[in-house]
Amino acid sequence: MNLSLFMLVMIVMTCNLISIIFLTPMVPDQEWAQKIFYLHVPIAWSGFLSYFFVMLSGVAYLISRNLKYDRIGHAAAEIGTIFTGLVLLTGPIWATPIWGKPWIWEPRLVTTLVLFVIYVGYFILRNVGIYRQRVALISAMIGIIAFLDIPIIFMSVNFWAAEIQSHPQVEMNKQPSGILTPFLFSLFAFTSLMLTMLFLKIKVLYLEDKEKNYV
Amino acid sequence: MYNYLEYFLAALFIVLGVLLVWFLVNMKKIKKL
Numbered sequence: 001m002n003l004s005l006f007m008l009v010m011i012v013m014t015c016n017l018i019s020i021i022f023l024t025p026m027v028p029d030q031e032w033a034q035k036i037f038y039l040h041v042p043i044a045w046s047g048f049l050s051y052f053f054v055m056l057s058g059v060a061y062l063i064s065r066n067l068k069y070d071r072i073g074h075a076a077a078e079i080g081t082i083f084t085g086l087v088l089l090t091g092p093i094w095a096t097p098i099w100g101k102p103w104i105w106e107p108r109l110v111t112t113l114v115l116f117v118i119y120v121g122y123f124i125l126r127n128v129g130i131y132r133q134r135v136a137l138i139s140a141m142i143g144i145i146a147f148l149d150i151p152i153i154f155m156s157v158n159f160w161a162a163e164i165q166s167h168p169q170v171e172m173n174k175q176p177s178g179i180l181t182p183f184l185f186s187l188f189a190f191t192s193l194m195l196t197m198l199f200l201k202i203k204v205l206y207l208e209d210k211e212k213n214y215v
Numbered sequence: 216m217y218n219y220l221e222y223f224l225a226a227l228f229i230v231l232g233v234l235l236v237w238f239l240v241n242m243k244k245i246k247k248l
């Protein structure tokens with residue numbers, strides 16, 4: 001991987017953390033708990049973007065049957081799952097003081113958990129030991145089908161009745177600018193971190209495939 | 216006034232810790248391969 005790209009992303013992430021800790025305004029009632037939002041939402045966005053790459057590379061694999069696309073899909077699935085896992089950890093940390101309990105069975109939480117569990121299944125499948133091209137074919141199909149959950153997660157806040165929602169429904173463009181700018185910067189920082197991780201992982205998988213003579 | 220600082224720090228360290236472990240594992244794999 002390009003070392004200068006890696007260093008650049010590390011600098012951006014450091015600036016992002018400084019901005020979150022020192023520059024963002026304190027929101028009354030939530031105080032520091034609100035600042036989890038600058039980590040939680042960009043991580044969720046990056047994870048979903050990563051799953052979008054899984055879907056795209058799944059389609060590319062089904063058309064071309066080139067293992068290169070399987071490696072891209074595998075790498076993106078791993079990063080997406082790590083990010084979704086982090087979303088499922090940081091969410092309850094925020095909810096514990098604000099909602100009074102870490103987890104409620106609310107549409108957006110449940111659909112995100114379903115997505116995470118689908119991808120846990122995806123990785124179990126990748127490791128059952130059937131031959132390489134078969135794994136790639138089934139993984140591509142799961143990657144495409146699993147992506148259908150993401151529009152459901154996005155729409156879940158509007159899709160189900162308002163009475164069963166606990167999610168904040170304030171739109172980003174209605175947030176004060178003191179919150180919006182650092183939030184957009186955090187979004188940029190986590191997206192570039194995700195892309196760097198993706199490049200690194202694709203290289204690792206390429207080297208692994210090369211060692212096993214698949215390339 | 217209670218400021219919930221420990222919740223923010225918990226979330227921050229979990230995120231940074233998981234990402235750090237991921238980078239260390241994959242950097243090691245790249246060196247080995």
